[in-house]
Amino acid sequence: EVQVVESGGGLVQPGGSLRLSCAASGFTFSGYWMSWVRQAPGKGLEWVANIKPDESEKYYVDSVKGRFTISRDNAKNSLHLQMNSLRGEDTAVYYCARDWEGAFDPWGQGTLVTVSS
Amino acid sequence: QSALTQPPSASGSPGQSVTISCTGTSSDIGGYNYVSWYQQHPGKAPKLMIYEVSKRPSGVPDRFSGSKSGNTASLTVSGLQSEDEADYYCNSYGGSNNWVFGGGTKVTVL
Numbered sequence: 001e002v003q004v005v006e007s008g009g010g011l012v013q014p015g016g017s018l019r020l021s022c023a024a025s026g027f028t029f030s031g032y033w034m035s036w037v038r039q040a041p042g043k044g045l046e047w048v049a050n051i052k053p054d055e056s057e058k059y060y061v062d063s064v065k066g067r068f069t070i071s072r073d074n075a076k077n078s079l080h081l082q083m084n085s086l087r088g089e090d091t092a093v094y095y096c097a098r099d100w101e102g103a104f105d106p107w108g109q110g111t112l113v114t115v116s117s
Numbered sequence: 118q119s120a121l122t123q124p125p126s127a128s129g130s131p132g133q134s135v136t137i138s139c140t141g142t143s144s145d146i147g148g149y150n151y152v153s154w155y156q157q158h159p160g161k162a163p164k165l166m167i168y169e170v171s172k173r174p175s176g177v178p179d180r181f182s183g184s185k186s187g188n189t190a191s192l193t194v195s196g197l198q199s200e201d202e203a204d205y206y207c208n209s210y211g212g213s214n215n216w217v218f219g220g221g222t223k224v225t226v227l
Contacts, residue, residue, distance in 0.1 A: 035216075037163075044120070045155070045163065045206050047216040059214040095162060102151035102210060103168035110162055 002026040002106055004079075004096045009111030016086050020111060022079040022096030030074040033099035036081050038092035039110070046092075049081065050099060063089075086115045121145065121207055121219035128225040129197045137222045139190040139207030145217055147188035151210035154183055154192045157221075158203045166205075167192060194224070202226045 008020040022034070035050040049060045049070040058070050069082040079096055093112050097104035122140040129135040139146065139154075146152055152170045155163035165174055167183035170190065180195045190209070194201050207219040 037218075044221045045208075045218040047208075047218065050214075050216075057214075061215070100165075101168050101172075102149075103153035103165055103208070104155075104163075105165040105168070105174065107162040107164070 002098075004098065004106060004108040006094065006096045006108040006111040009094065009113045011114045011116065012086055013117050014087060014115055016115070017082070017084045018086065018113060020081040020083065020094055020096075020113070022108060024077045024079065024096075024098070027098065029072075029077040034072060034079045035097050035099055035104060036070060036079075037095045037097055037104065037107075038090075039095070040089075040092040043092075048094070051079070083113070086113075088115050091115045119217070121209060121217055123205075123207060123219035123222045125220070126223045126225065128227055129194075130227045131197055131199065133197050134193060134195045135197060135224060136191050136193045137205055137207075137224070139192070139209075139219045141188050141190075141209055141217070143188060145188075145209040145211040146185065146190050148212060149210045150185070152183070152185055152190045153208045154181075154190075155206045155208065156201075156203045157206065163206065197226050199226050 005023045036048040051058045051070045067085045071080045093110040095110045096108045127135050154167040157163045170185045171183045182193045205222045211217040
């Protein structure tokens with residue numbers, strides 16, 4: 001079964017840092033772009049970042065540029081999102097997803113990040 | 118990059134059809150055939166329903182169909198069933214290695 005499972009969310013103070021992880025299985029992880037997508041409470045979806053299989057290209061939504069870093073470990077079939085200088089508006093469920101045929105599939109169950117003092 | 122525009126809500130009776138629109142610009146929907154649609158039930162992860170404008174992934178019922186005309190994409194759910202009640206989001210490639218979502222449409226089965 002093709003699946004991804006996120007972890008690492010939690011409560012963090014404004015200005016703090018958090019590292020999210022995503023474990024992939026059931027497909028050749030090293031052959032696919034991967035993305036992070038977030039959803040603020042009661043709000044819609046927002047694409048955050050993606051990364052090429054060989055890590056040579058990484059792209060971010062403007063609101064997180066310079067604060068978030070996406071990375072991957074193909075040997076461990078894992079994707080990461082290092083989040084620094086966190087703000088209240090970063091509070092959201094963060095989903096990991098495989099970039100597939102110009103879409104996102106599958107999605108994990110998400111991990112909740114809450115930025116609050 | 119601005120979000121794509123979707124109606125906040127849509128509804129239909131069981132067995133009827135409902136169509137959701139998703140309006141963008143020539144820089145996103147109008148410029149690429151990378152339009153996808155996602156279904157999200159409360160508290161659950163999004164699920165891919167349509168990709169590349171009109172293609173259905175394996176396992177998605179053929180009651181779900183997608184199309185595009187100019188800068189507007191559409192998702193039609195035919196033969197509405199109670200389990201179709203959910204939020205639906207469109208997504209498009211926006212150029213410059215950017216992806217943009219719509220604000221979401223809540224579909225209610227009356």
